[in-house]
Amino acid sequence: MALTAKKRRFADAVLAGKANKDAAIEAGYSAATASAAGSRLVKDKDVALYLAAQRIQQESKPEPVAKAAAGRAPPPDFDLDAMTSFTDPKAFLIAAMNDGRTEPKLRVDAAKALMPFVHAKIGxxxxxxxxxxxxxxxxxxxxxxxTPKLVVNNRK
Known part of the structure; x- marks a missing residue:
């Protein structure tokens, strides 16, 4: 299922720092079921991928001088252009799975999403x-x- 406008509003609210329940209410879900909806949406693979992509994008933006001086620099093999210009979802999932700065749960979810592409089921x-x-x-x-090897002995 694709990322709907409602799911995107929820994800943007989570990225803004709101709790799952508050983000669900802000996205337009019922206040009575917002807690359950927020919990379900955070686990949704489309929302998780969107959150991971947005977090990668936020972390790759130029940092203020004070933070850069604190010693937190991106890894030397990190390429911002490559991270923001994915045309292949499989390549994006591989990058998200291998990015050490992404949350471990999102990395595991990306690995789970990649499993059918790499390993076929036995059945x-x-x-x-x-x-x-x-x-x-x-x-x-x-x-x-x-056939056995034929050896000729020519001794006389």
Whole structure:
């Protein structure tokens, strides 16, 4: 499901520092169910990805001189242009997962979202594939032995 305008307003309120319940109320959710809605929305993968992207963008903005002098510099391999110009969602998830400055929970969520792209489930192969693998396994078990090496002894 895509990031709706309501979810975006919720995420922007969370980024502004509001609690989940208050952010849900501000986004337009009912005050009676705002606590549950806020808890559910924070776990939503679209909202989590949006929050991660916004936090990465906020952290990569130029820092005031006082903070920069405190010794908090971005990693040497960090490229701001690469982080803000993703066209491939998979590449963005990989970058979010590998970014040490992102919250650990968001990094884990990005890794979970990437799992189907990297590792196929065991049950996702079809019947024909399973039969082919079984036949190949059986063929290797009963394969013909290699011909013996013929050595000629020419001693007289």
């Amino acid at each position: 996702e192969t079809g019947k024909k594939d399973a039969k082919g693998v079984a036949a190949e396994k059986a063929a290797n078990k009963f394969a013909a032995l290699a």
